[in-house]
Amino acid sequence: MTDSARTPLMAGNWKMNLNHVEAVHLLQKLSWTLQDKKHDFERVEVAVLPPFTDIRSVQTLVDGDRMKIKYGAQDVSVHDSGAYTGEISAAMLTKLGCSYVLAGHSERRQYHDEGDALVNAKATKALAAGLVPIVCVGEGLDIRKAGEHVEYTLAQVDGALAGLKQDDIRKVVIAYEPVWAIGTGEVATPEDAQEVCAAIRSRLEETISPSVADSVRILYGGSVKMSSAGGIMAQPDVDGCLVGGASLQVDEFAGICRYLDLQLGYSS
Numbered sequence: 001m002t003d004s005a006r007t008p009l010m011a012g013n014w015k016m017n018l019n020h021v022e023a024v025h026l027l028q029k030l031s032w033t034l035q036d037k038k039h040d041f042e043r044v045e046v047a048v049l050p051p052f053t054d055i056r057s058v059q060t061l062v063d064g065d066r067m068k069i070k071y072g073a074q075d076v077s078v079h080d081s082g083a084y085t086g087e088i089s090a091a092m093l094t095k096l097g098c099s100y101v102l103a104g105h106s107e108r109r110q111y112h113d114e115g116d117a118l119v120n121a122k123a124t125k126a127l128a129a130g131l132v133p134i135v136c137v138g139e140g141l142d143i144r145k146a147g148e149h150v151e152y153t154l155a156q157v158d159g160a161l162a163g164l165k166q167d168d169i170r171k172v173v174i175a176y177e178p179v180w181a182i183g184t185g186e187v188a189t190p191e192d193a194q195e196v197c198a199a200i201r202s203r204l205e206e207t208i209s210p211s212v213a214d215s216v217r218i219l220y221g222g223s224v225k226m227s228s229a230g231g232i233m234a235q236p237d238v239d240g241c242l243v244g245g246a247s248l249q250v251d252e253f254a255g256i257c258r259y260l261d262l263q264l265g266y267s268s
């Protein structure tokens, strides 16, 4: 990203990894590493998205050690309470001190058949409870090969944000994740990321307002590593990264969070 009022966000999606004991160890080590390197959390925000079972332990650690790392969940129910076995409500996440929640991650879309209407309902519930939804969008390989990736992704954005108030949309984070680059080691080029992130921002400008488009943070996700983060973050419409596998390795994730320092040649 270039100079703008948008604070970059590096969010680590742990997916279904780490039990609560392992989560505490990783988070403690991440915090020490970033503190040791004098990471400026106001300049680059850092968040982790653990499995539900870890969140209470993460909350206790973050509060107890006054960490500046934020945290959130990987999914949220569209229901407030009641007979919905296995579901977790937005209010439960707020009570646990969560700041963020993913909505419509490609793995939820793929394995749980989540579509844009459900993603929209989840984002709506999250916002109403004071959580910031990280709305995930992105195309599969067939769509990319057909050259329809921009149109396809913009339709997902339209669907996910339908009916939300302007002031709510301003708070939303959008994560562009080309599915073919997730967990595959295939990284979209910085130019690929910029193409779609810029198209998303233009769409927000046209359909919502220029000021909302200027406020919304758009992340890139898909096999991001410490070595690729700098090039991706140099793109003007990329405001951060949604990191999967590399967020489970403290040094890699800390390096991604410190992309600015590493570009300036400070010690890794």
Ligand SMILES: O=C[C@H](O)COP(=O)(O)O
Pocket: 013, 105, 177, 181, 182, 183, 184, 185, 221, 222, 223, 224, 242, 243, 244, 245, 246
């Ligand atoms: O939520 C994260 C994305 O799915 C990217 O995962 P990855 O970095 O393992 O490719």
